[in-house]
Amino acid sequence: MAVTAASFINKFATTQNEFDTARLTDYIARYETITLIELFGKELYDLYVAGIAGADPIYEFLRDAFTVQLDNGVLLDSRGVDDIILGVVYFYYHRDNYTQQTINGGVKNTGENSENVTVFVSNIQARWDEAIGSYHSIQLYLLENDGVYPTFLGLKKSILQLF
Numbered sequence: 001m002a003v004t005a006a007s008f009i010n011k012f013a014t015t016q017n018e019f020d021t022a023r024l025t026d027y028i029a030r031y032e033t034i035t036l037i038e039l040f041g042k043e044l045y046d047l048y049v050a051g052i053a054g055a056d057p058i059y060e061f062l063r064d065a066f067t068v069q070l071d072n073g074v075l076l077d078s079r080g081v082d083d084i085i086l087g088v089v090y091f092y093y094h095r096d097n098y099t100q101q102t103i104n105g106g107v108k109n110t111g112e113n114s115e116n117v118t119v120f121v122s123n124i125q126a127r128w129d130e131a132i133g134s135y136h137s138i139q140l141y142l143l144e145n146d147g148v149y150p151t152f153l154g155l156k157k158s159i160l161q162l163f
Helices: 018-040 042-053 057-063 081-096 124-144
Strands: 066-069 075-078 099-102 105-108
Touching: 018 042, 018 081, 018 124, 042 057, 057 081, 057 124, 066 124, 075 124, 081 124
Parallel strands: none
Antiparallel strands: 066 075, 099 105
């Protein structure tokens, strides 16, 4: 499954109309490739893209959800690459759209019968943290299997600490 605006359902549900869908599509284009390059490193990213196109099982394994227990007992649980992209895009999209920029500066929208909630309460932190959990699982799997993936040079991302 490739991530599209239509992918933002269920846990990642995002209200969309013709304007929001275009904006969400822009966020996917902005963050999908860079997130994958950061996950794998540039060289492994290029091999991953070619491997997925060629249906190579070692890259399909990374793309799909997996749960693996290492010899030292560590449990690696990844919900898959698309889940990572959904979580990262969800985070940036909702974080950036919490306020709107006007000529007078940043403003927060208010509804007639509603009240905005904090970033923590709106669960965007949880979406990020779950995505980064899968991100870490994939990276640990790559490190444990460096004979299969010798070009791994991914960057570490952090779980958000709001407290």
